[in-house]
Amino acid sequence: MNLPKLQSAQSWDQLRKDESFWEALRQDILPQHLYHCRWFGGKASVVQQVFFSQKLLLKSGFQHYYLLLIEVFFRESYAHNYFLPLAIAESREKLPAQAVLAEIQLADGSFYLIDAVHDSGFHAALFRKIVNHEMLMEGNNRVFFRAHQELEMEPEGFRSQLLNAEQSNSTLIIQDRYYLKIFRRLFRDKNPDFEMNEFLAQQKLFENYPKLAGLIWWEPGPGVNISLGLMQEKVPNEGDAWPWMLKEVEQYFKNGDLAGLSAIDKWPLVSPLKISKLPAALQQNPGLDFFKRIRTLAQRTAEMHLALAAVKRDRHFAPINYNGDFTVWLKNRLIYQFDARYNLLNKKLESLPENARLLAEKVLEQKDLIINFILGFDEEQLRSLRIRIHGDYHLGQILIQGHDFFILDYEGEPESTIRDRKVKQSPLKDVAGLLRSFHYAIHAVQKNQNLRSLEHQAAGQSLYQAISGVFLHSYFKIAFQQQLDIGYRKEITYLLHYFLLEKAIYELGYELNGRPDWAIIPLEGILDITDEIKRHAY
Numbered sequence: 101m102n103l104p105k106l107q108s109a110q111s112w113d114q115l116r117k118d119e120s121f122w123e124a125l126r127q128d129i130l131p132q133h134l135y136h137c138r139w140f141g142g143k144a145s146v147v148q149q150v151f152f153s154q155k156l157l158l159k160s161g162f163q164h165y166y167l168l169l170i171e172v173f174f175r176e177s178y179a180h181n182y183f184l185p186l187a188i189a190e191s192r193e194k195l196p197a198q199a200v201l202a203e204i205q206l207a208d209g210s211f212y213l214i215d216a217v218h219d220s221g222f223h224a225a226l227f228r229k230i231v232n233h234e235m236l237m238e239g240n241n242r243v244f245f246r247a248h249q250e251l252e253m254e255p256e257g258f259r260s261q262l263l264n265a266e267q268s269n270s271t272l273i274i275q276d277r278y279y280l281k282i283f284r285r286l287f288r289d290k291n292p293d294f295e296m297n298e299f300l301a302q303q304k305l306f307e308n309y310p311k312l313a314g315l316i317w318w319e320p321g322p323g324v325n326i327s328l329g330l331m332q333e334k335v336p337n338e339g340d341a342w343p344w345m346l347k348e349v350e351q352y353f354k355n356g357d358l359a360g361l362s363a364i365d366k367w368p369l370v371s372p373l374k375i376s377k378l379p380a381a382l383q384q385n386p387g388l389d390f391f392k393r394i395r396t397l398a399q400r401t402a403e404m405h406l407a408l409a410a411v412k413r414d415r416h417f418a419p420i421n422y423n424g425d426f427t428v429w430l431k432n433r434l435i436y437q438f439d440a441r442y443n444l445l446n447k448k449l450e451s452l453p454e455n456a457r458l459l460a461e462k463v464l465e466q467k468d469l470i471i472n473f474i475l476g477f478d479e480e481q482l483r484s485l486r487i488r489i490h491g492d493y494h495l496g497q498i499l500i501q502g503h504d505f506f507i508l509d510y511e512g513e514p515e516s517t518i519r520d521r522k523v524k525q526s527p528l529k530d531v532a533g534l535l536r537s538f539h540y541a542i543h544a545v546q547k548n549q550n551l552r553s554l555e556h557q558a559a560g561q562s563l564y565q566a567i568s569g570v571f572l573h574s575y576f577k578i579a580f581q582q583q584l585d586i587g588y589r590k591e592i593t594y595l596l597h598y599f600l601l602e603k604a605i606y607e608l609g610y611e612l613n614g615r616p617d618w619a620i621i622p623l624e625g626i627l628d629i630t631d632e633i634k635r636h637a638y
């Protein structure tokens with residue numbers, strides 16, 4: 101690849117002085133470079149201008165790095181802020197192409213200008229600064245590094261690596277003990293992941309999340325906290341719960357007496373079910389051990405919510421009632437989202453495979469029912485409380501450790517603004533997220549293995565209602581015993597229907613934009629839920 105070239109008469113550590121260098125970087129290099137970055141969320145838009153809103157020099161021994169806050173303006177009249185740390189490298193041999201911005205000729209030599217997350221010296225510098233509680237400062241412009249436990253640099257040398265996952269952030273694994281998540285898209289506010297982890301760490305009521313080890317944030321002026329980094333202890337694990345569930349579902353279809361499993365009576369989507377009441381065929385396959393694990397997952401979910409609901413004094417976390425403002429916000433947001441999805445679906449209809457197109461047409465026919473249901477939300481009918489929730493709860497956010505589960509990534513729904521992600525919601529919204537994820541896993545296996553017979557579909561439905569039922573039974577039991585206010589029975593059913601529909605609509609957009617061959621799953625989900633809504637005649 102032909103790299104752009106930049107030059108300066110200054111050395112790397114004095115480069116601040118050379119305005120023309122930064123102008124060239126801002127105007128000629130960054131607008132193109134951003135499109136190669138995984139974390140850049142504006143790929144579907146056209147970059148018009150890039151500005152540096154802040155620039156600080158980070159020194160660590162003889163190494164120098166520049167920390168940049170960049171503001172990207174799009175032709176579509178909106179803007180994003182990102183964090184871009186810069187380093188120089190003498191060679192680009194071991195670097196992935198997207199790590200390198202330009203070749204640069206400076207007073208102290210020729211280098212490659214790179215994203216500093218690819219430089220292990222930068223990892224060590226960040227960690228050292230966290231360990232020592234350091235601060236970078238130029239006037240009122242400050243970056244804080246704070247450890248949340250006793251940390252030390254390992255004497256026999258520092259080890260780190262950049263996690264190579266499809267991510268919207270950059271994660272460093274440090275000394276194989278800590279995960280340092282560096283937020284790339286920035287907001288003039290605490291990131292919810294940062295805020296929720298700080299809260300859970302102070303409060304010590306919930307155990308099954310990665311323990312907080314350190315934080316990094318930027319204060320460009322008094323009272324402004326821009327979260328830059330969140331460091332947590334590594335949770336030893338056997339992978340996340342998504343592949344685990346896929347494997348269980350695959351086994352289920354492989355081992356199963358399909359005739360018996362598909363003959364099981366159907367029951368409503370959100371009914372709790374005691375393990376001992378499971379039909380015999382399901383007690384054998386996938387088996388009681390599997391359902392006990394689902395019970396543990398429900399317990400951890402309820403414990404997370406109990407911890408998030410426990411503090412009354414902190415206004416960011418104190419549980420609150422439903423009110424008119426919330427209802428207006430919820431309806432507007434969901435109607436807007438549904439409209440956008442409806443139009444997108446119409447636009448993509450012809451390009452969808454035959455089976456997806458048939459489902460899409462059915463979903464399009466449900467437009468009035470869906471809109472009426474969304475607009476029917478009435479806070480006067482609701483007695484339960486709203487709390488801070490996980491917000492993007494699915495099987496991929498849960499790590500498996502032995503027979504237990506750890507819950508990660510409290511950043512909230514990626515498409516929402518930071519303010520929207522912090523709005524207090526029913527904890528049942530998270531529960532609905534996970535129920536959708538169970539549905540996803542079953543349908544993903546059916547899709548990948550082409551298990552499309554009526555028997556396979558009915559056996560899939562039996563499994564889905566059993567997993568959901570066992571999860572709900574256990575979650576409700578703990579919620580009722582420990583006074584987590586999720587509402588009276590009818591309210592719970594209504595809220596679960598509402599959030600199942602909301603999540604499936606969200607997923608439809610996510611899939612149509614990112615992986616259209618998966619769109620069939622939320623389409624099926626929406627149709628299941630609209631059937632239930634019709635049965636309840638809300």
Ligand SMILES: Nc1ncnc2c1ncn2[C@@H]1O[C@H](COP(=O)(O)OP(=O)(O)O)[C@@H](O)[C@H]1O
Nearest residue numbers: 267268269279310332333334335340508509511
């Ligand atoms: N503390 C941790 N312990 C073990 N694995 C972790 C930890 N934090 C993150 N991971 C791994 O990194 C992946 C991405 O982390 P996550 O917080 O979900 O980042 P992102 O918000 O960018 O998706 C997780 O799915 C998990 O596999």
Ligand SMILES: O=P(O)(O)O[C@H]1O[C@H](CO)[C@@H](O[C@H]2O[C@H](CO)[C@@H](O)[C@H](O)[C@H]2O)[C@H](O)[C@H]1O
Nearest residue numbers: 342492494495496513514533536537540607610
């Ligand atoms: O990347 P994030 O963890 O923030 O979540 C986004 O990507 C998820 C896909 O990986 C998406 O989840 C959807 O697909 C999952 C299976 O891949 C499934 O378990 C979820 O239920 C389904 O919503 C998630 O919605 C999106 O925010």
